[in-house]
Amino acid sequence: MHIPVPxxxxxxxxxxxxxxxxxxxxxxxxxxxxxxxxxxxxIILKCMRLVSRQSSKETYWIDVSDHSTEMRYQF
Amino acid sequence: xxxxxxxxxxSCFYHDSAxxxxxxxxxxxxxxxxxxxxxxxxxxxxxxxxAHALEHAGITANxxxxxxxxxxPMLKFFDRILQTTMKVWPRGLRQYHLAMHEWMPKKLxxxxxxxxxxxxxxxxxxxxxxxxxAASAFFCSGFPDAAVITAxxxxxxxxxxxxxxxxxxxxxxxxxxxxxSLGLLYSAITYYLGFKVNSAEYKVMGLAPYGxxxxxxxxxxxxxxxxxxxxxxxxxxxxxxxxxxxTGKSIxxxxxxxxxxxxxxxxxxxxxxxxxxxxxxxxAMLNLARAAKQLTGSKYLCLAGGVALNCVxxxxxxxxxxxxxxxxxxxSGDAGGALGAALMVWHxxxxxxRLPRMQHTxxxxxxxxxxxxxxxxxxxxxxxxxxxxxxxxxxxxxxxxENVLGWFQGRMEFGPRSLGNRSIIADARNPENWKKVNLKxxxxxxxxxxxxxxxxxxxxxxxxxxxESPYMLLVADTLPDKRREIPAVTHVDSSARIQxxxxxxxxxxxxxxxxxEASTGCPVIINTSFNVRGEPIVESPKDALNCFLHTHMDYxxxxxxxxxxxxxxxxxxxxxxxYLKQFALD
Numbered sequence: 001m002h003i004p005v006p007x008x009x010x011x012x013x014x015x016x017x018x019x020x021x022x023x024x025x026x027x028x029x030x031x032x033x034x035x036x037x038x039x040x041x042x043i044i045l046k047c048m049r050l051v052s053r054q055s056s057k058e059t060y061w062i063d064v065s066d067h068s069t070e071m072r073y074q075f
Numbered sequence: 076x077x078x079x080x081x082x083x084x085x086s087c088f089y090h091d092s093a094x095x096x097x098x099x100x101x102x103x104x105x106x107x108x109x110x111x112x113x114x115x116x117x118x119x120x121x122x123x124x125x126a127h128a129l130e131h132a133g134i135t136a137n138x139x140x141x142x143x144x145x146x147x148p149m150l151k152f153f154d155r156i157l158q159t160t161m162k163v164w165p166r167g168l169r170q171y172h173l174a175m176h177e178w179m180p181k182k183l184x185x186x187x188x189x190x191x192x193x194x195x196x197x198x199x200x201x202x203x204x205x206x207x208x209a210a211s212a213f214f215c216s217g218f219p220d221a222a223v224i225t226a227x228x229x230x231x232x233x234x235x236x237x238x239x240x241x242x243x244x245x246x247x248x249x250x251x252x253x254x255x256s257l258g259l260l261y262s263a264i265t266y267y268l269g270f271k272v273n274s275a276e277y278k279v280m281g282l283a284p285y286g287x288x289x290x291x292x293x294x295x296x297x298x299x300x301x302x303x304x305x306x307x308x309x310x311x312x313x314x315x316x317x318x319x320x321x322t323g324k325s326i327x328x329x330x331x332x333x334x335x336x337x338x339x340x341x342x343x344x345x346x347x348x349x350x351x352x353x354x355x356x357x358x359a360m361l362n363l364a365r366a367a368k369q370l371t372g373s374k375y376l377c378l379a380g381g382v383a384l385n386c387v388x389x390x391x392x393x394x395x396x397x398x399x400x401x402x403x404x405x406x407s408g409d410a411g412g413a414l415g416a417a418l419m420v421w422h423x424x425x426x427x428x429r430l431p432r433m434q435h436t437x438x439x440x441x442x443x444x445x446x447x448x449x450x451x452x453x454x455x456x457x458x459x460x461x462x463x464x465x466x467x468x469x470x471x472x473x474x475x476x477e478n479v480l481g482w483f484q485g486r487m488e489f490g491p492r493s494l495g496n497r498s499i500i501a502d503a504r505n506p507e508n509w510k511k512v513n514l515k516x517x518x519x520x521x522x523x524x525x526x527x528x529x530x531x532x533x534x535x536x537x538x539x540x541x542x543e544s545p546y547m548l549l550v551a552d553t554l555p556d557k558r559r560e561i562p563a564v565t566h567v568d569s570s571a572r573i574q575x576x577x578x579x580x581x582x583x584x585x586x587x588x589x590x591x592e593a594s595t596g597c598p599v600i601i602n603t604s605f606n607v608r609g610e611p612i613v614e615s616p617k618d619a620l621n622c623f624l625h626t627h628m629d630y631x632x633x634x635x636x637x638x639x640x641x642x643x644x645x646x647x648x649x650x651x652x653x654y655l656k657q658f659a660l661d
Contacts, residue, residue, distance in 0.1 A: 026175075030175050031168070041161050042164035056235075061305045062252060067247070069203075071198060071419060
């Protein structure tokens with residue numbers, strides 16, 4: 001993008017302001033997400049954990065011998 | 076003739092970025108990014124390491140058949156990180172924000188970043204984090220069949236696994252999941268003792284011999300160790316799931332003392348805590364070894380993951396006799412994950428043939444004698460040149476004269492240890508060298524021990540070790556009648572972290588030791604990494620010269636060029652304080 005020379009200083013200041021604004025906005029939006037989305041799921045999960053039976057642990061191992069070793073995907 | 080198959084393995088975005096290049100399954104090049112950027116444990120995308128790897132092989136990214144990334148980023152984020160966020164809610168807001176700001180602009184775009192940075196449009200593979208660790212050990216071991224244990228902080232979910240390697244196949248059988256982690260337990264106590272997490276765990280290991288195991292019972296309240304090798308942490312003592320610190324008030328109440336301030340004086344209490352932690356870690360690792368034996372029935376064991384750098388535990392596993400032989404990946408941390416990822420693709424995806432055991436870690440850049448001389452001339456640095464066949468005797472004489480030398484030769488080592496190509500070396504017989512090298516050269520804590528290099532054929536005369544230890548990953552006792560001979564490498568509890576060397580591994584370094592032995596009768600020298608505290612190990616002649624000039628080393632041997640500090644004109648005098656300021660304390 002071509003910025004005319006007289007406007008370059010203003011453009012730099014504007015872009016720096018947009019970075020700051022971006023961080024403020026993303027913090028606000030992420031916090032809203034954290035409260036209303038993660039919070040809701042968290043409360044449901046905690047309630048489910050309360051009612052589920054806690055079995056005594058003879059072992060902490062989890063068997064993964066039948067898990068996929070597919071490498072093409074990030075999941 | 077078939078075109079060679081090139082696979083590039085990468086690790087980055089957490090700590091210890093690295094790039095590894097395989098050609099038909101053989102390691103052509105391997106290096107950590109920190110060596111080029113001079114930022115310790117650099118986690119950035121390993122652009123420099125990749126560039127050097129491709130240049131070394133004489134190829135471009137277009138010649139790559141595959142790229143392998145050392146873990147599954149989406150699984151890590153959408154499963155473990157978000158689930159943990161919900162689990163600890165309403166705690167953890169700050170940690171959540173930090174994670175989001177890391178992941179959303181960068182880590183979630185790993186394939187795009189790889190494609191853009193490399194100019195690469197081919198296939199990218201994502202073995203799981205602990206599969207990468209396991210592969211880095213098993214496929215480099217030369218064992219046809221082996222049990223594999225991996226243990227670290229955390230990968231996607233797994234923190235500890237037991238697997239079975241057979242031929243070209245490698246399968247993980249059992250795992251323990253976050254937040255229950257031996258690596259994070261060790262890091263949490265590292266934090267409690269005032270040291271830097273993910274950086275200074277090995278210092279806690281070195282501190283342990285100064286202490287007594289007085290707090291083992293309190294440690295058992297932190298971790299429930301089951302006889303079948305599994306374990307779980309008592310999370311009420313740890314804050315890393317939701318906080319920016321590893322531990323809080325609960326652990327201070329348990330041990331009866333507050334968290335140590337970094338750089339404050341160490342007390343006997345701290346040494347006792349370190350020792351107690353080591354006892355518990357040893358017990359946990361031995362339990363894992365027995366469990367691995369029972370699950371797989373194998374004669375051999377492979378170890379990888381950050382906890383496999385705990386060479387005290389490794390030595391105990393070896394001496395237990397549970398396995399006939401063990402192989403520990405020298406780059407056991409996340410840098411080695413890059414190697415393991417590439418090997419997973421070669422063996423499991425491409426059904427490539429197994430190669431013999433990894434013989435050495437000299438896999439990085441080398442600098443020719445011409446390059447070194449040109450560099451020194453450009454700097455106006457006075458030096459002497461010694462003929463290659465005279466160099467061992469010449470340097471051995473310098474060592475005998477109680478000098479401390481910077482030794483820069485051949486290809487750079489891969490992994491956290493210097494093994495004779497980027498090393499500071501000195502006479503192990505001189506007890507003064509312990510203090511001199513710690514305080515005046517490396518500027519590090521005075522309690523830290525030094526490791527010996529010994530001629531392989533004379534190991535049994537000096538140490539309670541009946542096999543090779545080429546990567547400094549095994550600790551064994553110095554024999555009683557030798558402790559007074561080599562005090563500078565014998566720790567307070569008479570142990571030593573040993574490197575054995577034979578001529579096939581490193582001819583020049585071996586010849587140096589032979590020359591020293593011929594002159595003194597002693598086949599052992601001090602070998603410590605060529606860097607100061609907080610600095611990555613030197614990579615280039617420039618790094619080596621900088622480190623040499625700003626410390627109290629007596630000589631620098633760069634290839635066949637020898638620089639004598641005493642002969643340098645006054646304008647070459649440098650300040651250590653200024654040099655050290657550029658490196659964050661580790």
